[in-house]
Amino acid sequence: MAGTIAARLRRALPLIGVVAAVLLAAFIPLPVPTPDPIERTIRVEASRFAYQPGIIRANRGDQITIELTSVDVVHGLSVDGYDVELQVDPGRVSSVSFITNNEGTFRLRCSVTCGDMHPFMVGKLQVGPNTLLMRAGFLSVMLTAIGLSRSTRLGRWGK
Numbered sequence: 001m002a003g004t005i006a007a008r009l010r011r012a013l014p015l016i017g018v019v020a021a022v023l024l025a026a027f028i029p030l031p032v033p034t035p036d037p038i039e040r041t042i043r044v045e046a047s048r049f050a051y052q053p054g055i056i057r058a059n060r061g062d063q064i065t066i067e068l069t070s071v072d073v074v075h076g077l078s079v080d081g082y083d084v085e086l087q088v089d090p091g092r093v094s095s096v097s098f099i100t101n102n103e104g105t106f107r108l109r110c111s112v113t114c115g116d117m118h119p120f121m122v123g124k125l126q127v128g129p130n131t132l133l134m135r136a137g138f139l140s141v142m143l144t145a146i147g148l149s150r151s152t153r154l155g156r157w158g159k
């Protein structure tokens, strides 16, 4: 009886290892060097119906100043997840400063109805390092290690 339980456990062991590796990869705090916060000014040009640049990248804790200009009609800019909202007349500059405290990807939206495609006038604010790729790499290393340890163990039993 005890033998069958042990055998079952032994068979389940690789699966437990894989599950543990996936959980580790998903939640382990990675030794990502956190860059010192900096101040940066980004000039964003609004036109119907896009922002240029469309993606603003920052690290957590940076002080961002967005200088918004418009080349055609009145546009706005608000950032999901942040208390940021500004409007700009064509040919003028409006600016707003804020600290990127929230990590993740946030949508920029035009807050002034500026034409047919206005709802599609969006951009992105990306805050923080992208650790997804590093986590995937870590996971594949772990799985390879589990696979190797398993095959060497089987080899030993074979003798």
Ligand SMILES: [Cu+2]
Pocket: 046, 047, 048, 049, 074, 075, 076, 110, 111, 112, 113, 114, 118, 121
């Ligand atoms: Cu607009």
